[in-house]
Amino acid sequence: MSDKPSNHAPGDELLSAYLDGELSADERAAVEARLATDPAAQQLLHELRSVSQSVQALPTESLGRDLSEEIVRRARETAPISGRSPSAKLADATEPSRLGDTIPKIRIFNSRRAWIWASMALAVGLLIMIVQSGDESAKKPANRRDAKFRCPLHPNQHLPRPRLSPPIASFITESMRLAPRRPQPSHPAKLAADE
Amino acid sequence: LSDDASLIAATLAGDTAAFGRLVQQYQDRLYNSLLRVLGSADDAADIVQDAFVQAYVKLSSFRGGSQFYTWLYRIAFNLAMSHMRRGHKKASLDEMKALAGAEPTDGQPTAETGLIEQERAELVHASLAELSFEHRQILVLREIDGCSYEEIAEVLDLPVGTVRSRLFRARLEMRDLLSPRLHIEKIVDTR
Numbered sequence: 001m002s003d004k005p006s007n008h009a010p011g012d013e014l015l016s017a018y019l020d021g022e023l024s025a026d027e028r029a030a031v032e033a034r035l036a037t038d039p040a041a042q043q044l045l046h047e048l049r050s051v052s053q054s055v056q057a058l059p060t061e062s063l064g065r066d067l068s069e070e071i072v073r074r075a076r077e078t079a080p081i082s083g084r085s086p087s088a089k090l091a092d093a094t095e096p097s098r099l100g101d102t103i104p105k106i107r108i109f110n111s112r113r114a115w116i117w118a119s120m121a122l123a124v125g126l127l128i129m130i131v132q133s134g135d136e137s138a139k140k141p142a143n144r145r146d147a148k149f150r151c152p153l154h155p156n157q158h159l160p161r162p163r164l165s166p167p168i169a170s171f172i173t174e175s176m177r178l179a180p181r182r183p184q185p186s187h188p189a190k191l192a193a194d195e
Numbered sequence: 196l197s198d199d200a201s202l203i204a205a206t207l208a209g210d211t212a213a214f215g216r217l218v219q220q221y222q223d224r225l226y227n228s229l230l231r232v233l234g235s236a237d238d239a240a241d242i243v244q245d246a247f248v249q250a251y252v253k254l255s256s257f258r259g260g261s262q263f264y265t266w267l268y269r270i271a272f273n274l275a276m277s278h279m280r281r282g283h284k285k286a287s288l289d290e291m292k293a294l295a296g297a298e299p300t301d302g303q304p305t306a307e308t309g310l311i312e313q314e315r316a317e318l319v320h321a322s323l324a325e326l327s328f329e330h331r332q333i334l335v336l337r338e339i340d341g342c343s344y345e346e347i348a349e350v351l352d353l354p355v356g357t358v359r360s361r362l363f364r365a366r367l368e369m370r371d372l373l374s375p376r377l378h379i380e381k382i383v384d385t386r
Contacts (some may be wrong), residue, residue, distance in 0.1 A: 052366065
């Protein structure tokens with residue numbers, strides 16, 4: 001970093017700020033007292049003033065053209081501030097065609113292995129759902145169980161509870177036994193923090 | 196309300212022409228500063244445009260606690276720093292000479308004072324380009340834009356004490372670069 005200490009006296013920095021009129025009244029008085037008796041401080045102040053004047057004397061350059069139209073056009077393309085409601089902007093951002101352009105396509109079912117794993121995951125999911133519903137049916141009143149298996153198209157029509165045939169049940173049990181164990185996050189909040 | 200505040204309010208209300216007037220008001224001042232910081236006319240013009248576009252996008256977040264140009268400069272200097280970090284080179288010596296002042300093109304003898312001024316500007320610009328980026332930008336903000344220490348602190352997101360010490364060191368570095376070069380100029384001057 002360029003702000004490393006130099007071999008100048010601590011008060012030398014005040015000379016630069018004195019030049020800029022950026023000192024408190026006490027600091028200014030101290031600098032003026034030093035300048036009255038210290039030729040080295042006078043010399044440094046002279047050099048700092050010369051540097052300052054040299055840079056200030058650089059010619060002022062201008063663009064030579066008006067950028068306003070171009071900038072406003074670009075700015076409106078980037079983010080129109082007005083004339084559109086936030087919901088309209090949100091609708092733009094979620095247009096299917098745009099989503100199709102921006103979201104990468106994930107090709108997870110291109111291999112046979114992927115299909116096998118997906119089937120196993122589905123089977124495990126079904127088993128968990130059934131086991132949980134069995135547990136709940138033992139604990140909860142009957143009307144809750146009925147609600148769970150109500151047909152969405154015909155709410156008044158009650159559906160029979162699904163029963164697993166023995167071969168399917170044994171396949172699911174076998175799948176669970178073969179499925180590799182993966183480390184589970186201890187807590188969802190911790191997982192979010194790790195990400 | 197100041198002129199800037201009125202134009203900002205009008206822009207936020209949907210009057211994009213008001214933002215155009217803000218651009219017209221500050222584009223040259225910003226360009227001149229970025230030119231000295233980046234050392235390249237093309238890069239400076241690009242960053243000016245990008246800074247104004249970003250300012251437009253973020254305009255609703257401008258609270259008015261500071262001057263608009265200080266806020267704009269902060270955006271622009273951040274962009275300039277990113278630009279430099281991406282490895283863009285400083286301008287070539289020829290380009291710096293061109294930027295320091297127009298060279299005589301008609302073959303006619305130039306007035307001695309004009310020549311000296313032009314040479315001095317070339318030397319100063321070349322020395323400025325040799326400073327570290329941190330020193331160059333703080334020197335430009337102070338000497339070319341005339342910003343106060345408080346304004347520099349706001350643009351560069353530094354404590355005022357750091358502004359004071361960094362500016363002092365930047366001037367020392369500039370003095371060390373200029374001294375031998377201006378000594379050559381002194382010889383020319385005494386002819």
